[in-house]
Amino acid sequence: MKIAKLLYDTSERNSDLLYLGKFVAPDAFLAMEVGGKRIAVLSRLEYGRAKRESAFDEILSYETLKDDARARFSKDDGLVGIVRLLKERYAVTRFLISEDCPVGFFRKIETLGVEVGPLFPERQHKSEAEQNAIAKSNDIAKKGFRLVQKILKESKTRGNKLYYKGKILRSEFLRQAIEVEALQNGFSAQHTIASSGEQSADPHCVGTGPVYADALLVVDIFPRNLKTGYFGDMTRTFLPKSPSTQQLKMYKAVEEAQILAIGKLKNGVDAANIHKAIEAFFEKAGFHTTQTEGFIHSTGHGVGLDIHEHPRISKTSPDKLQAGHVITIEPGLYYQSVGGVRIEDVFAITQHGFVKLS
Amino acid sequence: MKIAKLLYDTSERNSDLLYLGKFVAPDAFLAMEVGGKRIAVLSRLEYGRAKRESAFDEILSYETLKDDARARFSKDDGLVGIVRLLKERYAVTRFLISEDCPVGFFRKIETLGVEVGPLFPERQHKSEAEQNAIAKSNDIAKKGFRLVQKILKESKTRGNKLYYKGKILRSEFLRQAIEVEALQNGFSAQHTIASSGEQSADPHCVGTGPVYADALLVVDIFPRNLKTGYFGDMTRTFLPKSPSTQQLKMYKAVEEAQILAIGKLKNGVDAANIHKAIEAFFEKAGFHTTQTEGFIHSTGHGVGLDIHEHPRISKTSPDKLQAGHVITIEPGLYYQSVGGVRIEDVFAITQHGFVKLS
Known part of the structure; x- marks a missing residue:
């Protein structure tokens, strides 16, 4: 045979x-x-x-x-x-x-x-070289966040809008600036998300129109190395200069949720249990989930030559995390009235714990 | 049913x-x-x-x-x-x-x-709006060629290499400059080719390393509109400042071949016959084709939401060109000792002739 x-x-x-x-x-x-x-x-x-x-x-x-x-x-x-x-x-x-x-x-x-x-089910298990490649792609994502930070810092507030170099700051401008920078480094950052306010409550909305001065700004960058094909995947949420109590509370809840999830990362753990722990945490913190609002996506996914690959960290995932798995941890909360918060990092599971690749 | x-x-x-x-x-x-x-x-x-x-x-x-x-x-x-x-x-x-x-x-x-x-076999037949979208993508390719022209003009020759702003001019730099400009216009120009000298004799080689002062430079740009998905597809070959007789002869043969092919574009014509006419023309002009050198690819292909789609203009193509078809005409010659020449434009077939979309 x-x-x-x-x-x-x-x-x-x-x-x-x-x-x-x-x-x-x-x-x-x-x-x-x-x-x-x-x-x-x-x-x-x-x-x-x-x-x-x-x-x-x-x-x-x-x-x-x-x-x-x-x-x-x-x-x-x-x-x-x-x-x-x-x-x-x-x-x-x-x-x-x-x-x-x-x-x-x-x-x-x-x-x-x-x-x-x-x-090739073995694709789930990343070698050291593959883990390094993913970490390098995340370095490009980090460059993108620094660029956003710089642009936000240099922007002026007029009414509820931000102005950068005299022009209304728009999602399209931010996305393009990030994508161009990635390209200049040999990476493709297609479908970068920079969504402000109401739009950020829709986790897949890439963002169009003004970046609002008083709103949450979700930036999700997943650069792919044009030579090797390995992806990175990181998300940061930028708070406005004077955040509301609600925005702050939501941000802190997501931050804590991520720490909670990271604490559970180890060889052999049930992926579904991590997701369920985050769900329970958000419910307890008063952030309820409906069909359209709350914690409406999974906690994470494998990342490598595909941006979404096995294993999955979701409610119905049959996967156990194993040494060599490289996964995102990206809890998020989404409410029409407040906007969205998502914080995403990438981790490699090891025999005795994990390594952060972002 | x-x-x-x-x-x-x-x-x-x-x-x-x-x-x-x-x-x-x-x-x-x-x-x-x-x-x-x-x-x-x-x-x-x-x-x-x-x-x-x-x-x-x-x-x-x-x-x-x-x-x-x-x-x-x-x-x-x-x-x-x-x-x-x-x-x-x-x-x-x-x-x-x-x-x-x-x-x-x-x-x-x-x-x-x-x-x-x-x-959707009807996808082969492009509406006016689709033809306009393709023409717009070709406008981005043209911007790319102007950029290359400008960079070449501002480059200095030292030995057999070109220097741009004090640095050796490299294929990677040209490709990236073109791709960044496309992105700034809302287009993706992935896999842009800028291949110099020997590399240009390989039609799919995207190009790496120095752009040589005495060599042919093939630049193939196929920008895709990031919103609508329509591609453009154009190639230009840049001659060195002092071209050799052989380089010039090859360039002129390809130019004439393209004119010959364009002259045959009309509703109802057999695509294979166009290809065969170009093959015969090159043979007669003394440019012989072997397994690896000469006129080693097809004369053209449909372009739209896919970069390569029906109809095909090749030796074995069963297609007849029809009004509404949008196709490339891209004869080329490739010899290891000289390099490559390809000239590519895009045309829409009409009831009574054709329109150039590039």
Whole structure:
């Protein structure tokens, strides 16, 4: 029984493929892992670059394989012919493809013997190098927060608005400034959130329009290293110069909730229990949760080559935290009348505790 | 027979989903088109924003549907339950999913009656608004070329290298300058190519290291509007200050090839014939093509919400160009000893000819 993991996608979109070959390519290509060997099939447009840059052990020419397959099977059926040829050459019994493999490709190769399942569950466990890469991405997030802090400090208040260099300070300006700075450091910070006041009560609202002088400002930055693909993920909430009692109370509750959650991080702990402890804490502190307000998202998630990956720290999570897991801890509270508060950091679980990667 | 088009993906990754709902969301969600009605199922995190921003006719609450499905079918099977419920409520006979739908999702809903096929072939035909959006993205590419021109003009030559503001001018610097400028205009210009000399002979090499004073410089910019998702796609090749006879000859051949191809653009023409004409032209001009050198890519491709989409202008393309198609024309020549030349513009086919969108 020789099982080959088979992938067909772009490595921009498919993190398993990026994990396998450490090669960023904009067009879909075929790759396989069999008997510990990593093999890629690349067209002449990518062949040379992959030889130089990728971690594949063997790089096969798409054009040559296509000709070989046509000769071997006396017909031209493109990718399918190549997969048939690979099956023969590497004596593969069955292929394993991932749940996110395109159904069109699956149906073309189905008759060759295909199972569907997770390809690299070991991706959850990050090596020291991977943990360092994530920490470096968080350094870029921190640069973003310092930039926001500087802009807020240099802004002047007129009425309920902030003015930066004579212009109304807008979420769009903050987001762009953060994203440009990230790009200048070799990182992509797409979908950065900088949401003020009412908008911050909607955790996914990226923010548009004025940053209000008397409102909470939620800034969530998740920079991705353009070379390695590893994400960072941090959130800070900026209080207005003269915060209201309510804003302060909410901020402190979230801060305490995060400390409470961090205190529970260790090898073997039930992720769901961490989430439930935060829920209970907020309820006890008087911050009730409804369908639309309160603590309306999970406590955290794995982060790596995908911004959201296993394990999950939520009410229904079946996961236990294990050494090598890298997760966010990001409690938050959201009320239309006050706005949102979220504080997010990243931690690696170790045998005997955790390390902060943010 | 009531067929519902069904999608489950992120609209960042899935252009069909973006096309349907004109709503950019970072997490996967369920959407359906049935009887001309566009329906999305969104969690409380996206519900409000979708109501305000999207083009969906109906937005259903994921949480409510999940409860309804559990009550109706007396079990909690997540997404599948919701799809079953939708099938019942909208009297759907069969679902149509796309070839790129994740196989995991397909296998969960397979028993409900599912066909696999193209969802929106009409995406190939661009409306005036879509053509304008593409032209605007090309305006950003043009800004990039002007920036490169300015930097080259202000650079000084020492030996075979260029120096800009006292530092060796590098591909990385050019690419970043272009990408930052695009971002400042609300566009993403990921994977911009600025490759000099030998590297430019590899059409997909994004470029690293020095820009050489005596070499060809290929700059390929494909900016995507961060709001609408429409791409532009243009390439310019910059000649050195004192080009060699060979460089000049190659540049002129590519220029002429592009003019030749553009002259063939009209409603009803066979795409493959355009490609073959360019191949013949290059051969006749003495530029031979092997497996790795010469005219080693296709003449062009459709561009829209995906950077590469139908129709294709290649040797084996079955497509006929039709009014409303928006395509690139990008002949190129690549030789290790000389470098690469590519010139790329974008055109919309009309009833009686074409319009240039770049």
